[in-house]
Amino acid sequence: MKLHSYIVLLAMLGGALWVSAQGNIEISNVRPTLPVSTGVSQGYANPVLPGMHPDPSVCRVGDDYYLVNSTFQFFPAVPIYHSKDLIHWEQVGHCLTRESQVKLNDDGNSGGIWAPTLRYHNGKFYMIVTNWAHGMNQFFTAERPEGPWSDPVHVDQEGIDPCLFWDKDPKTGKEKTYYVGSAQGGILLTEIDETTGKRIGESKVIWNGTGGRYPEGPHIYKRDGYYYLLIAEGGTEFSHKITMARSKDIWGPYEGHPKNPVMTHLLQKGQDNWIQGVGHADIVDAVDGSWWAVCLAFRWQTGGHHLLGRETFLMPVEWEKDQWPTFNGGECMQSEMKCKTLPQSTFPEPPRTITFKQGEPLDLRLNFLCNPRWECYSLDARPGHLRMKAGEKTLDEKGWPTFIGLRQTNIEQRFTAMMSSDGLRDGARAGLTAYLTPEHHYDIALVKKGGKTVARVSYRLGKMRHIAAEVELGGNKAELTIMGQAHDYRFYLDGKEIGCMDARFISTETAGGFTGTYFGAFVEGPRDSYIDLSTLTID
Numbered sequence: 001m002k003l004h005s006y007i008v009l010l011a012m013l014g015g016a017l018w019v020s021a022q023g024n025i026e027i028s029n030v031r032p033t034l035p036v037s038t039g040v041s042q043g044y045a046n047p048v049l050p051g052m053h054p055d056p057s058v059c060r061v062g063d064d065y066y067l068v069n070s071t072f073q074f075f076p077a078v079p080i081y082h083s084k085d086l087i088h089w090e091q092v093g094h095c096l097t098r099e100s101q102v103k104l105n106d107d108g109n110s111g112g113i114w115a116p117t118l119r120y121h122n123g124k125f126y127m128i129v130t131n132w133a134h135g136m137n138q139f140f141t142a143e144r145p146e147g148p149w150s151d152p153v154h155v156d157q158e159g160i161d162p163c164l165f166w167d168k169d170p171k172t173g174k175e176k177t178y179y180v181g182s183a184q185g186g187i188l189l190t191e192i193d194e195t196t197g198k199r200i201g202e203s204k205v206i207w208n209g210t211g212g213r214y215p216e217g218p219h220i221y222k223r224d225g226y227y228y229l230l231i232a233e234g235g236t237e238f239s240h241k242i243t244m245a246r247s248k249d250i251w252g253p254y255e256g257h258p259k260n261p262v263m264t265h266l267l268q269k270g271q272d273n274w275i276q277g278v279g280h281a282d283i284v285d286a287v288d289g290s291w292w293a294v295c296l297a298f299r300w301q302t303g304g305h306h307l308l309g310r311e312t313f314l315m316p317v318e319w320e321k322d323q324w325p326t327f328n329g330g331e332c333m334q335s336e337m338k339c340k341t342l343p344q345s346t347f348p349e350p351p352r353t354i355t356f357k358q359g360e361p362l363d364l365r366l367n368f369l370c371n372p373r374w375e376c377y378s379l380d381a382r383p384g385h386l387r388m389k390a391g392e393k394t395l396d397e398k399g400w401p402t403f404i405g406l407r408q409t410n411i412e413q414r415f416t417a418m419m420s421s422d423g424l425r426d427g428a429r430a431g432l433t434a435y436l437t438p439e440h441h442y443d444i445a446l447v448k449k450g451g452k453t454v455a456r457v458s459y460r461l462g463k464m465r466h467i468a469a470e471v472e473l474g475g476n477k478a479e480l481t482i483m484g485q486a487h488d489y490r491f492y493l494d495g496k497e498i499g500c501m502d503a504r505f506i507s508t509e510t511a512g513g514f515t516g517t518y519f520g521a522f523v524e525g526p527r528d529s530y531i532d533l534s535t536l537t538i539d
């Protein structure tokens with residue numbers, strides 16, 4: 001079947017619904033429902049966005065806050081969240097929902113989309129990002145956070161972790177657009193032509209950081225006549241840190257913050273903290289004049305391993321006029337933050353059970369791997385079900401296996417689906433996976449062999465492939481469950497445990513990369529094999 005995509009812009013009462021349909025699968029950006037205000041203003045829980053939400057970037061429009069994250073090989077790319085208090089976030093869509101914006105097809109684990117920056121300028125949203133699989137640095141614009149977002153403008157500048165900044169030329173009073181990114185071992189600045197993405201003049205390394213490895217993730221702000229540069233150093237692991245410098249001239253020289261690093265947990269006082277790897281921050285001035293930083297960090301589990309990826313955390317920033325800012329009073333972040341906050345405003349929890357209906361857009365939490373092959377997915381084949389057909393790739397391969405999943409967001413979390421083996425041919429495998437990379441995942445799946453169906457628990461650990469359990473199925477239906485816990489994953493067939501495996505072997509420390517665990521449903525094998533999914537439950 002030929003892949004076709006089109007965009008429909010629909011005017012709706014009280015807002016707009018934007019739908020990009022791919023085959024019969026709709027990826028939509030729906031305006032958020034109104035938040036329920038609780039009015040509380042003391043304390044909050046970190047992370048504010050649990051599960052794989054690294055490299056957060058935040059901006060404010062009036063009293064609304066918006067935030068984006070990296071998504072690597074997952075599609076749609078760059079989720080966009082909305083908040084009224086910086087603590088509670090509701091996803092309003094994805095910035096990149098179509099192939100003309102995001103090509104990921106040749107991409108393996110942790111390639112693709114890295115480190116976006118979100119800004120609001122002159123009545124428009126800008127999202128600039130690195131795509132390793134296609135064209136490197138590029139930016140997109142939108143009138144509304146939920147889109148539609150434009151096609152990319154490619155920026156003629158090497159490097160990663162791009163940020164945009166606008167400033168008036170003091171001599172001419174004309175506005176200039178700057179690109180700042182990480183390249184050549186430092187933080188690189190260049191002026192660009194916003195309409196073409198072409199560089200204007202030379203690019204220059206303006207700061208090398210304080211000597212930590214991988215100076216990266218820069219964001220630039222102007223306050224009280226100073227240009228402030230906020231960056232990450234130390235690499236995105238236990239030695240990660242946030243550092244700052246300022247200058248009266250955007251081109252430098254930059255002097256470092258006297259208290260650098262302004263935040264790190266790589267200190268004695270951070271050694272027993274559950275939260276580690278703090279870095280890659282962005283700051284925002286709130287509507288009440290307070291300042292806040294979002295940053296990434298991870299929560300370790302099972303002996304110094306982390307599995308959920310790098311998550312988004314929030315901390316207060318004190319910033320008096322002409323002074324250097326202080327991050328969280330110079331103290332480490334905690335999972336229970338005790339500080340004055342903006343008046344708190346919550347959103348309804350997303351449903352625990354995801355259903356599939358013809359004509360209804362997919363739940364915004366769901367992702368595919370790379371650019372999906374739309375002919376492998378259908379909402380039309382069987383009402384109330386998502387039919388997933390085996391494609392050319394298996395779960396063990398890079399690229400686009402037939403897969404749909406969502407982030408594991410709690411260390412203790414259960415993922416369940418009801419499956420039937422009716423559509424499976426001999427040699428096919430379909431089920432659920434706790435997935436970090438093509439080489440590191442644990443699966444519970446229905447396998448058809450010699451006319452019989454078994455429920456199989458299997459592990460892929462680098463070069464090792466292991467079948468841990470096979471239980472013959474009585475009928476043609478089964479409820480499969482994966483249960484995440486601090487030290488183990490447990491696997492259940494119709495509520496009965498049939499396998500258990502140490503969590504640490506699919507941790508980032510073991511497997512590497514920048515992503516976090518996804519819970520997904522998949523099918524692989526002979527091309528005429530399929531499964532029909534009616535629900536996916538995460539609780």
Ligand code: 6LW
Nearest residue numbers: 114115216217236280514
């Ligand atoms: C990102 C870099 C980083 O580009 O990890 O933590 C990389 N920081 O800044 C990928 O997320």
